[in-house]
Amino acid sequence: MTATTHRTPSLGPPRPDAPTDAPTLVAVAHGSRDPRALTTVQALLAEIRAQRPGLRVELGHIELAAPLLGDTLAAHAPGDVVLVPLLLGRGHHVGHDLPRAADAAPHLRSVPAAALGPHPLLAEALHARLTEARGRRHGPPDAVVLAAAGSRDPRSAADAEHTAALLSRRLGGTPVRPAYATAATPTVPRAVAALRAAGHRRIALASYFTAPGHFATRCARAAGPGVPAAPPLGAHPALARLVLHRYDEARVRARPALSALPAAA
Incomplete structure (x- = not known):
């Protein structure tokens, strides 16, 4: 499926220098x-x-x-x-x-x-990192696993699901399935397997982490061969x-x- 371009809602023009009494x-x-x-x-x-x-x-x-x-x-x-x-x-x-x-x-x-999160700006950054990971030679994915740390707090999973929906919308409807490193399900391998069982072959992993670390590395490795892993969101x-x-x-x-x-x- 060809990705469509979505503009992130504007947060207004760049702000001037911060006042000296800014928190x-x-x-x-x-x-x-x-x-x-x-x-x-x-x-x-x-x-x-x-x-x-x-x-x-x-x-x-x-x-x-x-x-x-x-x-x-x-x-x-x-x-x-x-x-x-x-x-x-x-x-x-x-x-x-x-x-x-x-x-x-x-x-x-x-x-x-x-x-x-969740916020459309996160979907913008995730989309950019996915594009970097796959490059022009591989083209857009036909499904994405959104790899997150995981939490026992159900609100955390709800936030990840919301972000997955925002990223899917930005990708023109490409399925995006959340998966977790710990404390929640599904795991990354199970999410990849479920997408393959549904007929998807160009699967990519979106790294829903601010920076590299133990869970980000674990998720990237768990995705397995043939599933390019985008880097964390970073700067x-x-x-x-x-x-x-x-x-x-x-x-x-x-x-x-x-x-x-x-x-x-």
């Missing part, structure tokens, strides 16, 4: 022992800073890597911060870890933002736009607790 954007990554993860997240933060010059952007990890979120918040001078999770769906980290970290830093006025400009969008949503929602700034267009 700090604290990007909250999960953390990984894979050194590629930190490099990738730092590249994403560089893209965010390029899109919003003058905005202070800091990094904190939930676990496994430095700087840890608690240390980043403890070192921050008293003021306003917005915690933007670099996580793609709802779950324990977004619902519990971010508010707990905010409570542990009473010298800050902290507001947690929503998880990044794609659409992902940086989405991080800023979640930041703007949170600070506008939190008025007047945070410094009042004009709403995003």
Whole structure:
């Protein structure tokens, strides 16, 4: 099936330099022992800073890597911060870890933002990474497995299914089946097998991860031979736009607790 082109809904024109009293954007990554993860997240933060010059952007990890979120918040001078999770769906980290970290830093006025997904900008970035993985020689896939980390929170699976529908729409109706590395079903091999049983032969794997790490690598390997795996979303400009969008949503929602700034267009 030939993919059709979809335009991602505009979030307005690029914003000017951030006011000097803008709350700090604290990007909250999960953390990984894979050194590629930190490099990738730092590249994403560089893209965010390029899109919003003058905005202070800091990094904190939930676990496994430095700087840890608690240390980043403890070192921050008293003021306003917005915690933007670099996580793609709802779950324990977004619902519990971010508010707990905010409570542990009473010298800050902290507001947690929503998880990044689902959102059309994620479908834009996923589509771009799929195109990179297959290249012109292979052409578009006839089915896609959307590989995600997985969670026991049913809302996380619902978010992945919503993203799969958005990606399918962007691909012109190509079937997109979510699959998970842990804590949820189906697994990647079972999703691939089900699509093959349905007659699909040009299957690709979309890596629904912000950065490389254990689960992203496991999913790519589990897809098996003949199933090209797209890289994680990384520093794609659409992902940086989405991080800023979640930041703007949170600070506008939190008025007047945070410094009042004009709403995003």
